[in-house]
Amino acid sequence: MKASDRVRTELTDENADGRASASDRRNGKTSGPSESSRTEKIRRAMLLTILPLLAAILTGGLLILALGENPIAFYGTIIDRGIVSPSGLQETLIRMAPLLLIAAGLIVAFSAGIWNLGGDGQFLLGASLVGGLAATVSDAMPRGLMLIFMLGMSAAVGGAWTIVPALMKARYGINEIITTLMMSAIGVNLASLIVKVWFLTPERGLQIPRTRILDVSDRLPTLFGTRVHSGLVIGLVAVIAVHLMMRHTTLGLRLNVLGANVKAAHHSGLKVSKLIVVTFLLSGMFMGLAGGVEVLGVQGLVRAGFNPALTLVVVPLVFLARMNGWVTIAFVFLLSVLTIGGELATRQAGLPNDFGLLIVALVLIFMTVAEYFEARRIRGERTVWQTMSDRLLARGGAGV
Amino acid sequence: MFDETLITAVLVGAIAASVPLMLAGIGELISERAGVLNIGLEGMMLMGAYGGFWVAIETESIWLGFIGGAAAGALASLVMVFLCVRWGLDQIVVGIGVLLGAEGLTSLLDAATFADTRPRIGITARLDIPGLSDIPVAGRVVFGEPYMVYVTLLAVAVAGWVLWKTPWGLAIRATGERPEAVDAAGVNVVVVRSLAVLSAGVFGGLGGAYLSLVSAGNFIPMMTGGRGFMAIVLAMLARGRPLLLAAGALLFGFATAGTTALQLVGVEVRPEIVNSLPFAVVLAALVLLGRNEFLPSALALPYVRGER
Amino acid sequence: MDKTTGIRKRAWLLMFVVVALVTATCGNGADDTTTTAAAAATTTTAAAAATTTTAAAAATTAAESMTVAKVAVLVPEEPTDFGWNQQGVEGAVAAADAAGIESEVAGGLGYDAPTATLRQLAETSDLMFAHASGFATAAKEVAVETGVPVVVWGSPDDREPGLAAFVSTSAQEGGYLAGILAARTTQTGQLGIVISADDFNWTRHSGGFIEGACSIDPTIDIELVQIGEGGYADVEGGARVTAILIAGGADVILGNGDGSSFGMIRAVETEDPPAGADKVWFIDVIGDKTSIDTENILLSSILWDFQPTYLQAIRDVEAGTFGDVNYDLNLATNGIALLRTENISDELWAEIQTARDGIVDGSISVPAADTRAAAEQLLGCGA
Amino acid sequence: MDAESAGSVKDSIAPLIEITGITKRFPGVLANDDISLSIEKGEVHCLLGENGAGKSTLISILSGMTRPDAGTILIEGTETEINSPRQALDLGIGTVYQHATLVPTLTVLENLILGNTKGATLDESEGRRRLDELASILGTDVDPNAVAGDLALDEQQVIEIIKALWKGKTALILDEPTAMLAPAGVAELGKMFQRLKAGGLAIVFITHMLHEAIEMGDRVTVLRQGRVAGSIGPDELRSEQSERLRDRIVEIMFGSEATELGDVAELHVDVLEDHPDQGSLEKATSDAGGRSIGAPILKLDNVSLEASPASHGLHNINLTIAEGEILGIAGVGGNGQAELAEVLAGQRRVDSGQIHLLHDGNLQRIDRLGVHARGQMGLRYVSDDRRGEATVGSMSVSINLVLKKIGDAPFWRWHIMQAGEIQRNAESAIENFDIRTPSADTNISKLSGGNIQKVILARETMSNPRIVIHNKPTHGLDVRTMLMVRERIRQMAAEGVSAVVISNHLEELLDLCDRFAVLSKGRVIGIVENGPDAERHIGDLMVGGTVS
Structure with a gap:
């Protein structure tokens, strides 16, 4: 019982009546106003998504204008390339596949109140093992079997890489933010080693160290004659399945209780330590699967030093989507449009490609700020401006 | 091959590799001690690298450049101050926002200013005490480094002194452990944390400026190359003690420089292993200690009076 | 329950939207006149049995009738590094200008996800220069898929008539000349080579450099060190490694890097010359950094000029012979040259020119060291 | 009023600290209601x-x-804001x-x-x-x-x-x-x-x-x-x-019982009008102790929990509770009540000792079983930490009503939530326990403390309870809910369901219980039967902290 005691002491502070608990706030689970009202829903969507997005677009636009470029043309290109043009839309959908799987892994973790920030390591380990083995395995078995085997393996590897943080959290209550980040860094390096030491192919010619190429015809099948590979379906199914699982199954409810209130989880007789481990494993499996899908669907091989570092951006997206699968899909779509469209738009505007990151950062920050105002509004608190003026008036001499 | 000059060279290399980590690490350490996990440190370093270089080019002064770098880092940390400390928003989400924003912004500014001509700043002056700096093996390292190295070591010492010997340091250490106690003692938690995050920006900026002003002599997009994250880990390893941080950074620098030296005698140490080591050490320490005392207990938790 | 129905409804809606989008995508693609080739290639891929030969055959016919109106060049970092990325872009643009056609530059793409950009550029260009070895696989796949030919930095086997040609450098030839220069310049009798990563271009430079230096002084002492695995842009690493070489006694440094070169230059500028030398010299690669050489330490540079090769590629595509041969940058085509700075005396330059002529006419042969291990075997001048 | 007059009698100069009319309202709770007093x-x-x-x-x-919503603080006669x-x-x-x-x-x-x-x-x-x-x-x-x-x-x-x-x-x-x-x-x-x-x-x-x-x-x-x-x-x-x-x-x-009732009547007229039959506390009190008590249902043998920096622990607790009995746990808060409740509920493992529960006709050892297993055997726990522990604020009333039955039929089948069953369950609880909520889907954090308590009570006492642990069951509740909760405990006891009631309110314990165990520093320092002298006995034990 040592473990549960620790978790308890971590959160034993009493909550004053009517205030959201610390864990509630961390998970962004400030309870919304009555769910039934449709206009309220639309208003919230406006306030939490559309408004910050517009603010980010506006700020970015001003920046572009200041740089002497045409912001309307810039955003026009993003939309045209990211959504309107058929080939661009295909690329957007292709880009979504691994992001969706990562998001699915994060939804599970965040719903259970666990910050799995080690996605990059889990992703890359899944990717490198698949990259290393897929071509060889495809010599030995038919494509379908090979794909299933490889996808399963990537999931297993991703899950396995979470065991250390999981046990440390379950056993000693050690902050998983730190442990998953550490394991991720080690995983990134290990993935590179895997490629260079165990799966280095002699066929690479003069290229940098890489694994064998999986033949295009052996990769994930494409959808409806497009270039979009079936990883998109796997990703969509994963997010929707996780969404439904969190809402309709026993495990989902248990994880939600764990995430919303650890004390209540103990009180309800949930096996908290076990649930923590299950959460980590599930989350890591989706991350690893994302790596597998990216290799089997797009890359076909893994080079040493391969690290698209996808998770970092998905983390805030899932958090801001409040772990809602549908909203997450929308956000992932938005991010993909920004990435695919942004690459062309920056190129045409003569801006560096990294400018897209700035737009993403602006969206994130404005959404967070909107979240904050909404939370305050729900708690019935006064606006920040009122509070600030109060503080200014009350300051007189009260330093530190 | 392992003669005196090479040992000197390894020591010099170790210092060169560790100074940016030390600078950024001090800032992160102070911030973590006050309970704020500053994931955006890498972004603050980039801002410092660019800002420092810009000021140095404009003013033709390296020292003003460092001040500019500190200011640019502080500017980036203001986002954290307002959103995380004042409003209690999530430190991770905002930290990632700061990181991405700084990456985009510095690349953009670089494209707009230096990309075409790639101007460079003159070499930084080094301490040179005739006689002393010529002492075999250690003379160059002890008496012949760029001035900023000594400033960094001084900053480490000062940070240690501030943290352990001043009321400010006491308040910072207490805030990371139990902010409500600090509040009850009449110390404003928001002010303490704001200043701690600001110092993370200042030191992160200085670390970045060291890269652009001393290591390279110019700014290159994304030039920090993950050093911000390494500094975060080192700050955790140091458990709030700047001297331990400096030792950790030096050890890491020594390991990387040593790896280079080993190449010269034909011994290959895979860089992946060297790069993984600090992380593995932190994990091992956490496992062995098996408890959270390794980190400030209020780390990454926002504080709002009356809501605990 | 209302809630469940709502969720089901939304699930169906989403599925519908996805399917609709995807189908719409296919339909539109066929309508789009500019992407007929792409659509055709897509169909081939969709048939799942897209063997390389059939796709290649299909594409070859397309290539034969092609006039090149526009070329595209893709580089992993921003082309402002006075090195690999910038030279590649400038070479491609210059080639396009010479051919009187359009060019498009995609910079800062990173190494991990070039496919989307390749496909986008394939829609608007008739030839693509995938200017990074990390792009080779993806570029060739896109070429097969779209029929738009690519020039890749990969392996000689990547060559595919009408679709892909491999470009390499006889960088060792430039390295050889630089080696002569260094051996004549050094006062300590020690030279240093820094490579930012285990990259065949770097090891070829290095191997040639060693051979060249050995041809002058077989007792010369040369050290080769690598910054890290992907140390292309690692400024601090470049500075650190170079400082160690200088401390070890080297007074001429050959620096192979992109962004990391700036760190190497900084170390050459800052570090005390080793005992017996008045000054440390730096020999750069690929680009010409004379304009930013504030401390006058730049001895020379092994210049690469992609313009002639890339122009040749354009001509070959137009002639329908693209992919029949691979390309090579070398001294004979002026794709490789040694930069003459003010710091090289007339007498020494004449000696270097003699060696150049020898390489071009084949009287001097410089083997290519394609890996770091191969380059390291040359250290010690065969002793 | 008394305070003010007392202050003014002493001297004419202003008191050191004088507070007047301090009012502070938290969501759902009126914590301070026009408080005035002075400090000399x-x-x-x-x-x-x-x-x-x-x-x-x-x-x-x-x-x-905390800043008050209304009222002033005077320090040595000067109005001051803190x-x-x-x-x-x-x-x-x-x-x-x-x-x-x-x-x-x-x-x-x-x-x-x-x-x-x-x-x-x-x-x-x-x-x-x-x-x-x-x-x-x-x-x-x-x-x-x-x-x-x-x-x-x-x-x-x-x-x-x-x-x-x-x-x-x-x-x-x-x-x-x-x-x-x-x-x-x-x-x-x-x-x-x-x-x-x-x-x-x-x-x-x-x-x-x-x-x-x-x-x-x-x-x-x-x-x-x-x-x-x-x-x-x-x-x-x-x-x-x-x-x-x-x-x-x-x-x-x-208050004496009479004055208490008077106060209640005065403050909550509407309440009493709504439910005149529940208004009489006097009547209810007279019921206590009049029931027949059956065989032992719960038995604690030398139950111990090690002390820690934050707790006294428990030391050799021996208690037996009979069927239909209401046992009160008296004592100053923080002397092991919470630990005892959690040990009984299965939220915390004992360090030594045994707990037995009557099940299938004989006493079975349960101290190794978890919350869920004990719950199915009929042992239930009403926690005092309504918002922090007993409920999940961000979830609906209907989910909170089945929080301890996750996975059980009929609410879940093949691990899939049966929304209809859960809804029906919620509707019946809402009706039977008079839970005032806009709907069963409303987040429970929106409800008042009293209604949350009703939800918890409904959850713990529906579907065949045998013995219920009530930790401070009426703490912070309005009078009407308080009476309803007590009535429910009493009514269940009449039906043979035992109860362990932990409370800081002696009056409440005296009102409800047949027997009292007094806890001090994790030990039972006395067992008192309810009766005319019970209050004095318990009071002696509580305030004296020594066994008499």
Whole structure:
């Protein structure tokens, strides 16, 4: 019982009546106003998504204008390339596949109140093992079997890489933010080693160290004659399945209780330590699967030093989507449009490609700020401006 | 091959590799001690690298450049101050926002200013005490480094002194452990944390400026190359003690420089292993200690009076 | 329950939207006149049995009738590094200008996800220069898929008539000349080579450099060190490694890097010359950094000029012979040259020119060291 | 009113601290309702009252932690706003909070000088000097270099007092400082008060122990339900016999049953009109003890839990509860009640000892079983921490009603939630327990404390309970819900369902229970049968802390 005691002491502070608990706030689970009202829903969507997005677009636009470029043309290109043009839309959908799987892994973790920030390591380990083995395995078995085997393996590897943080959290209550980040860094390096030491192919010619190429015809099948590979379906199914699982199954409810209130989880007789481990494993499996899908669907091989570092951006997206699968899909779509469209738009505007990151950062920050105002509004608190003026008036001499 | 000059060279290399980590690490350490996990440190370093270089080019002064770098880092940390400390928003989400924003912004500014001509700043002056700096093996390292190295070591010492010997340091250490106690003692938690995050920006900026002003002599997009994250880990390893941080950074620098030296005698140490080591050490320490005392207990938790 | 129905409804809606989008995508693609080739290639891929030969055959016919109106060049970092990325872009643009056609530059793409950009550029260009070895696989796949030919930095086997040609450098030839220069310049009798990563271009430079230096002084002492695995842009690493070489006694440094070169230059500028030398010299690669050489330490540079090769590629595509041969940058085509700075005396330059002529006419042969291990075997001048 | 008049009798100059009309409302709770009282120099002013009476809120207003919605504070006659702890400290008001405010990783000295040094460096010598000075005033010996987290609870308490005195040159406020102290420590505290009073300090002292208030206090103010219920001035305190004083204070605190009912009637007319049949507390009380009691259903043998820095633990608890019996657990809060409840519920494993529960006709050992298994055997737990533990605020009422049945049929089939069943269950609970909620889908955090308690009660008592542990079942509830909860407990007992009721309200225990076990420092120090003398017996055990 040592473990549960620790978790308890971590959160034993009493909550004053009517205030959201610390864990509630961390998970962004400030309870919304009555769910039934449709206009309220639309208003919230406006306030939490559309408004910050517009603010980010506006700020970015001003920046572009200041740089002497045409912001309307810039955003026009993003939309045209990211959504309107058929080939661009295909690329957007292709880009979504691994992001969706990562998001699915994060939804599970965040719903259970666990910050799995080690996605990059889990992703890359899944990717490198698949990259290393897929071509060889495809010599030995038919494509379908090979794909299933490889996808399963990537999931297993991703899950396995979470065991250390999981046990440390379950056993000693050690902050998983730190442990998953550490394991991720080690995983990134290990993935590179895997490629260079165990799966280095002699066929690479003069290229940098890489694994064998999986033949295009052996990769994930494409959808409806497009270039979009079936990883998109796997990703969509994963997010929707996780969404439904969190809402309709026993495990989902248990994880939600764990995430919303650890004390209540103990009180309800949930096996908290076990649930923590299950959460980590599930989350890591989706991350690893994302790596597998990216290799089997797009890359076909893994080079040493391969690290698209996808998770970092998905983390805030899932958090801001409040772990809602549908909203997450929308956000992932938005991010993909920004990435695919942004690459062309920056190129045409003569801006560096990294400018897209700035737009993403602006969206994130404005959404967070909107979240904050909404939370305050729900708690019935006064606006920040009122509070600030109060503080200014009350300051007189009260330093530190 | 392992003669005196090479040992000197390894020591010099170790210092060169560790100074940016030390600078950024001090800032992160102070911030973590006050309970704020500053994931955006890498972004603050980039801002410092660019800002420092810009000021140095404009003013033709390296020292003003460092001040500019500190200011640019502080500017980036203001986002954290307002959103995380004042409003209690999530430190991770905002930290990632700061990181991405700084990456985009510095690349953009670089494209707009230096990309075409790639101007460079003159070499930084080094301490040179005739006689002393010529002492075999250690003379160059002890008496012949760029001035900023000594400033960094001084900053480490000062940070240690501030943290352990001043009321400010006491308040910072207490805030990371139990902010409500600090509040009850009449110390404003928001002010303490704001200043701690600001110092993370200042030191992160200085670390970045060291890269652009001393290591390279110019700014290159994304030039920090993950050093911000390494500094975060080192700050955790140091458990709030700047001297331990400096030792950790030096050890890491020594390991990387040593790896280079080993190449010269034909011994290959895979860089992946060297790069993984600090992380593995932190994990091992956490496992062995098996408890959270390794980190400030209020780390990454926002504080709002009356809501605990 | 209302809630469940709502969720089901939304699930169906989403599925519908996805399917609709995807189908719409296919339909539109066929309508789009500019992407007929792409659509055709897509169909081939969709048939799942897209063997390389059939796709290649299909594409070859397309290539034969092609006039090149526009070329595209893709580089992993921003082309402002006075090195690999910038030279590649400038070479491609210059080639396009010479051919009187359009060019498009995609910079800062990173190494991990070039496919989307390749496909986008394939829609608007008739030839693509995938200017990074990390792009080779993806570029060739896109070429097969779209029929738009690519020039890749990969392996000689990547060559595919009408679709892909491999470009390499006889960088060792430039390295050889630089080696002569260094051996004549050094006062300590020690030279240093820094490579930012285990990259065949770097090891070829290095191997040639060693051979060249050995041809002058077989007792010369040369050290080769690598910054890290992907140390292309690692400024601090470049500075650190170079400082160690200088401390070890080297007074001429050959620096192979992109962004990391700036760190190497900084170390050459800052570090005390080793005992017996008045000054440390730096020999750069690929680009010409004379304009930013504030401390006058730049001895020379092994210049690469992609313009002639890339122009040749354009001509070959137009002639329908693209992919029949691979390309090579070398001294004979002026794709490789040694930069003459003010710091090289007339007498020494004449000696270097003699060696150049020898390489071009084949009287001097410089083997290519394609890996770091191969380059390291040359250290010690065969002793 | 009493307080004001008492103040004005003493002298004509303004009191040290005078508060008037202080009102503070938290969502769903009126914590302070127009409170006025004054605090004089050189006096120990005791604040008494049940948990939830508003004492801690009042204290946090004085210490600058909370700002009142209405009311004024006058310090030596000047109206003053206290917006932050800093301001309170600058005014010389030092506070010892109920929860620890020491930073466990810092040394004693560092804790003390935190926020209390001027200048650039930590002036440790000045700190030591002040520490020695205060320690000698208090008559204790303190190691300045000890790490605070390593100290025993009573040692920490002394440090907390020193910390409060550091700046508290005007007034010292202590929120239940004796709860964790041994009797010797309490005596020591009394001596400290004498010394501090002599120095002209005003002391506000919150306690549950009547004898402490009588022995140490110069003035006693009793709060009830956020209001001042009455007060006793220094003259009366000094002149009266302690027995008489005690009766008087008890009367003000709990009211005689008649006055209690009067108050209720006056305050909640509408309530009584709604449910006239539930209004009579007198009638209900007379029911207690009149039932037949069956065979043992729950048996605790030498149940022990190791003490920790935060808890006294449990020591060799032996208890037997019979079918249909209501056992009260009396004692001052923090003496092992929470631990006992959690051990019984299965939330915490015992370190030694056994627990047996009547199941399938014989007593079966259950101390290795978890919450869910015990729940299915009919053992249920109504936690006192309604929002923090017993419910998940961000989830709906209907989900909270099945929180302990996750995975059980009919609410889940093949691990899939059966929304219809859960909805039906919620609707029946809402109807049967009169839960006032907009809908079953409403987040439970939106409900008032009373309605949340009804949800919890419904969850724990539906579907065949055998024995229910009630931890402070009516704490903080309005009178109507309180009566309803008590009635439910009584009614179930009549149907043979046993209950263990933990409460700080003696009146409540006397009203409900057949038998009482008195807990002190994790031990059962006495078992008392309900009857005419029960109150006196329990009171002796509780306030005396010794077995009589």
